[in-house]
Amino acid sequence: MEVREEEAARAERNVRRIDPTGVARVLGTNAVEVVSEFAEPINLLYVDADGHSGSGKGIYLDILEAAYPRIPQGGLALAHNSLNGGPAVEQYLEFVRDERNFRASMNIILDIEGLEVSVK
Ligand SMILES: C[S@@+](CC[C@H](N)C(=O)[O-])C[C@H]1O[C@@H](n2cnc3c(N)ncnc32)[C@H](O)[C@@H]1O
Known part of the structure; x- marks a missing residue:
């Protein structure tokens, strides 16, 4: 999208x-x-949006929260810029690293910008 x-x-x-x-x-x-x-389960959600109206990468959490009920157990959320996204991605990272929301979450440094990989 x-x-x-x-x-x-x-x-x-x-x-x-x-x-x-x-x-x-x-x-x-x-x-x-x-x-x-979305009418189907979302087995994998990848976010790399950069929101307008000043939200910047803060849009990640909006997208994740909207998708969350449709992500099944074992489903994945991936977020680019986990390393260089700055304060805008902090709330997203807090959410996915909270074990009440995701079973495990890991920052993988495949490029210099980072990719947070979270499994529900
Ligand atoms: C970093 S770019 C994405 C680059 C793309 N993943 C690529 O590899 O070419 C961020 C994009 O997010 C889009 N965007 C921002 N908010 C969005 C939203 N709510 N829904 C869909 N796209 C959005 C912006 O228009 C912008 O083009």
Whole structure:
């Protein structure tokens, strides 16, 4: 999901080149709205959004909280910029590192920006 429609259309064109089956799709829409109404279990949620209206990476927690009821036990939440996201990602990290919310959560440094991997 990409909220800026032009960017979503560009990403969709790229995805079509590597996945002509149409299984993978890019939606030009607000992730918070889509995940809060998603009809299927969300087995893997990956967040890399950078919110508008000043929220920046603070949008991660909004997306996660909207998705949370649909993430089954064993489901994964992945968040980019766990290392360099600064104060904006702190509340997200607090939430996923709380064992009442996720069974385990680990910061994996695959690139210099970091990836938080959390299992429910
Ligand atoms: C760091 S970029 C994502 C880059 C992308 N993952 C990539 O690898 O090309 C952050 C994007 O999040 C989008 N965004 C911000 N808030 C959003 C939301 N609520 N729903 C969907 N996309 C959002 C922004 O428009 C921006 O293009």
